[in-house]
Amino acid sequence: MKVIHTADWHLGKILNGHSFLGEQELILQQFVEDMKREQPDLVVIAGDIYDTSYPNKNIVTLMEKTIMALNLEMGIPIIMINGNHDSKKRLSYGAQWFLQNGLYIRTELETFFEPIQFENVNFYTLPFFTIPEVKAYFDKDITTYEEALKALIEELRPQLDPAKKNILIGHFTVYGAPKSDSERELTIGTIESVSPDTLMDFDLVLLGHIHHPFTLSSEKIYYSGSIFQYSFSEAGQVKGYRVFDLNQDKISQKFIPLNAERELEVVEGAYSDIINGRFKRKHDYNYFHFKLDALSQITDPMHKLKQVYPNTLSLSPKLLESKEDIQSERHIKKMNPVEIIDTFYEKMTKETLTDFQKHTLIQILNHTEEI
Amino acid sequence: MKVIHTADWHLGKILNGHSFLGEQELILQQFVEDMKREQPDLVVIAGDIYDTSYPNKNIVTLMEKTIMALNLEMGIPIIMINGNHDSKKRLSYGAQWFLQNGLYIRTELETFFEPIQFENVNFYTLPFFTIPEVKAYFDKDITTYEEALKALIEELRPQLDPAKKNILIGHFTVYGAPKSDSERELTIGTIESVSPDTLMDFDLVLLGHIHHPFTLSSEKIYYSGSIFQYSFSEAGQVKGYRVFDLNQDKISQKFIPLNAERELEVVEGAYSDIINGRFKRKHDYNYFHFKLDALSQITDPMHKLKQVYPNTLSLSPKLLESKEDIQSERHIKKMNPVEIIDTFYEKMTKETLTDFQKHTLIQILNHTEEI
Numbered sequence: 254m255k256v257i258h259t260a261d262w263h264l265g266k267i268l269n270g271h272s273f274l275g276e277q278e279l280i281l282q283q284f285v286e287d288m289k290r291e292q293p294d295l296v297v298i299a300g301d302i303y304d305t306s307y308p309n310k311n312i313v314t315l316m317e318k319t320i321m322a323l324n325l326e327m328g329i330p331i332i333m334i335n336g337n338h339d340s341k342k343r344l345s346y347g348a349q350w351f352l353q354n355g356l357y358i359r360t361e362l363e364t365f366f367e368p369i370q371f372e373n374v375n376f377y378t379l380p381f382f383t384i385p386e387v388k389a390y391f392d393k394d395i396t397t398y399e400e401a402l403k404a405l406i407e408e409l410r411p412q413l414d415p416a417k418k419n420i421l422i423g424h425f426t427v428y429g430a431p432k433s434d435s436e437r438e439l440t441i442g443t444i445e446s447v448s449p450d451t452l453m454d455f456d457l458v459l460l461g462h463i464h465h466p467f468t469l470s471s472e473k474i475y476y477s478g479s480i481f482q483y484s485f486s487e488a489g490q491v492k493g494y495r496v497f498d499l500n501q502d503k504i505s506q507k508f509i510p511l512n513a514e515r516e517l518e519v520v521e522g523a524y525s526d527i528i529n530g531r532f533k534r535k536h537d538y539n540y541f542h543f544k545l546d547a548l549s550q551i552t553d554p555m556h557k558l559k560q561v562y563p564n565t566l567s568l569s570p571k572l573l574e575s576k577e578d579i580q581s582e583r584h585i586k587k588m589n590p591v592e593i594i595d596t597f598y599e600k601m602t603k604e605t606l607t608d609f610q611k612h613t614l615i616q617i618l619n620h621t622e623e624i
Numbered sequence: 625m626k627v628i629h630t631a632d633w634h635l636g637k638i639l640n641g642h643s644f645l646g647e648q649e650l651i652l653q654q655f656v657e658d659m660k661r662e663q664p665d666l667v668v669i670a671g672d673i674y675d676t677s678y679p680n681k682n683i684v685t686l687m688e689k690t691i692m693a694l695n696l697e698m699g700i701p702i703i704m705i706n707g708n709h710d711s712k713k714r715l716s717y718g719a720q721w722f723l724q725n726g727l728y729i730r731t732e733l734e735t736f737f738e739p740i741q742f743e744n745v746n747f748y749t750l751p752f753f754t755i756p757e758v759k760a761y762f763d764k765d766i767t768t769y770e771e772a773l774k775a776l777i778e779e780l781r782p783q784l785d786p787a788k789k790n791i792l793i794g795h796f797t798v799y800g801a802p803k804s805d806s807e808r809e810l811t812i813g814t815i816e817s818v819s820p821d822t823l824m825d826f827d828l829v830l831l832g833h834i835h836h837p838f839t840l841s842s843e844k845i846y847y848s849g850s851i852f853q854y855s856f857s858e859a860g861q862v863k864g865y866r867v868f869d870l871n872q873d874k875i876s877q878k879f880i881p882l883n884a885e886r887e888l889e890v891v892e893g894a895y896s897d898i899i900n901g902r903f904k905r906k907h908d909y910n911y912f913h914f915k916l917d918a919l920s921q922i923t924d925p926m927h928k929l930k931q932v933y934p935n936t937l938s939l940s941p942k943l944l945e946s947k948e949d950i951q952s953e954r955h956i957k958k959m960n961p962v963e964i965i966d967t968f969y970e971k972m973t974k975e976t977l978t979d980f981q982k983h984t985l986i987q988i989l990n991h992t993e994e995i
Contacts, residue, residue: 310711310713310714313713313717314713317718321720324721325721340681342681346717349696350695350722350724351718353724354724356721
């Protein structure tokens with residue numbers, strides 16, 4: 254049995270006002286073409302299909318078109334769960350009709366106990382859940398995500414068939430998986446990740462939520478990663494999907510990249526170099542986050558950068574984020590106000606305050622303290 | 625063949641801030657129960673399933689639940705078209721999967737030429753369309769709704785099979801169908817209704833858009849009407865659906881009422897009578913539009929009325945809408961400004977302006993004219 258594992262499509266994602274819908278359409282076309290070649294027995298989409306719980310009609314149309322190509326045109330069964338970004342209700346609309354065609358959309362906790370069977374494999378679906386949902390389900394006190402997951406698996410354990418391959422599909426964080434800027438916090442104020450040991454009952458765990466596809470080094474637990482770089486903390490990350498071969502005793506897998514036309518790039522340098530094209534890049538149409546120094550003399554630098562690099566999405570002063578700065582931030586509490594301002598001024602302008610400026614500053618500060 | 629004709633569900637309708645979703649759920653439960661008794665071969669829903677192109681998840685859930693009961697649980701085929709209130713895309717999401725279960729959702733003009741066949745009957749679906757859509761379709765000049773419909777039917781005519789019953793499902797206005805406040809204008813600035821003669825190619829025409837079920841006296845053209853009274857201009861109107869028997873040579877039909885727990889009522893009278901319950905009504909929980917006189921002495925009458933009649937949705941002065949007023953409005957152009965204000969003051973307060981008031985008024989008016 255050949256299983257494709259994908260997740261975190263985040264259709265409709267907007268970063269700094271820019272919609273990635275065009276990119277997403279190209280990537281999904283590539284994915285659909287790949288599936289024609291791969292001819293899988295099943296596609297698993299492990300949550301965060303949409304980026305928003307209220308997707309507009311263009312977003313819904315892209316989702317429907319993609320799923321239609323896979324499920325109706327190619328006849329590939331699909332198992333899909335909601336992630337923390339998806340609206341359960343919007344994702345599951347029509348699900349009772351879809352499942353007659355082998356398109357399983359699972360959004361309810363209870364469905365965890367109703368495996369979907371393919372040949373000798375049982376797929377257990379665990380849609381994104383919150384701790385209060387699991388508390389309510391078991392009517393007992395649960396305070397961490399790991400406790401919640403343990404309670405669910407404990408409940409499931411008696412029905413697990415050791416003669417079959419048991420595969421978990423879920424959307425949560427496993428220890429050791431660092432988060433990117435675009436992964437929304439699952440819960441607030443509680444421990445939100447689970448130990449890999451929690452999942453030892455399963456032969457294979459196919460996860461969504463973490464956008465980096467090589468975030469874990471486990472032979473049983475995998476994130477497919479997102480299909481596109483959705484934040485600058487994901488710049489440089491490879492994106493794609495996994496192909497699992499479940500025929501042998503030992504499960505084998507490979508990662509297949511999806512190649513976006515444009516990528517996210519973080520570029521550090523001097524404004525004058527950047528605006529004159531003196532820096533390494535794939536092409537001018539990439540999505541750039543420029544971290545530039547010597548910005549203070551430039552009027553409306555963002556506007557000027559966008560004229561040359563139209564997909565510039567972010568601009569920040571370079572020095573403020575250097576390691577040196579993080580170091581100096583630790584010392585900032587030991588500095589007096591004039592020293593703080595002097596240091597900041599020097600970093601931004603590469604000049605120190607003049608005596609007159611310092612004197613004026615002291616006067617202002619004294620006046621402020623009096624108030 | 626037994627066909628049920630319904631339309632204008634307007635799920636999610638809000639009138640003066642009040643959502644009818646609760647009423648709609650009860651009515652649709654009644655409809656579903658009726659269908660268990662009727663055991664029809666087909667249910668036709670002739671547009672305006674939703675009231676809004678962006679229905680929230682509770683609205684979508686009610687729609688899905690109802691259609692699931694009919695189509696999946698009872699196995700009844702359904703033909704549905706969009707009305708002017710529906711979003712084509714939102715209504716048709718999943719349509720390719722649904723039709724495998726005999727749930728036909730038609731939202732595109734082109735589908736008019738692809739009849740849905742049941743036994744000896746061809747159903748031609750004409751989703752709500754605009755004149756520009758038809759202009760673009762034929763690439764010729766079309767200025768009225770009737771011209772558009774004629775062009776469509778002319779194009780269709782060669783494929784109409786006289787050996788079969790040809791039934792049109794549409795969402796538009798036929799001459800002689802008066803509109804209620806809750807039927808949004810189909811088009812602006814063009815003649816929007818069509819002559820019944822335009823439809824003579826069909827054996828039967830099942831329409832949505834007009835909310836009154838007995839709006840036309842035709843043996844071939846029917847509006848099912850809406851499932852609930854959606855505006856005070858529909859107060860007192862019977863609501864329900866039609867049952868068609870297509871087995872005999874002559875098509876027979878009957879109208880079956882759906883009985884809402886609450887109705888819309890327009891009540892005229894004096895505030896003191898109303899607040900003390902001295903008026904005829906079904907019960908205090910109906911949706912009231914009070915047209916009251918002697919209101920000017922009452923502080924916050926709406927608030928007080930809602931305490932006694934919680935579903936009061938509208939309050940207006942009685943006299944302003946009397947026939948006498950409409951009469952006087954015709955004369956208003958002949959009156960000078962002081963006369964207009966004097967008349968208005970008298971109607972609202974039942975007193976005339978004092979000489980002092982008149983004098984002040986003239987001064988103000990003169991001053992305004994000078995400016």
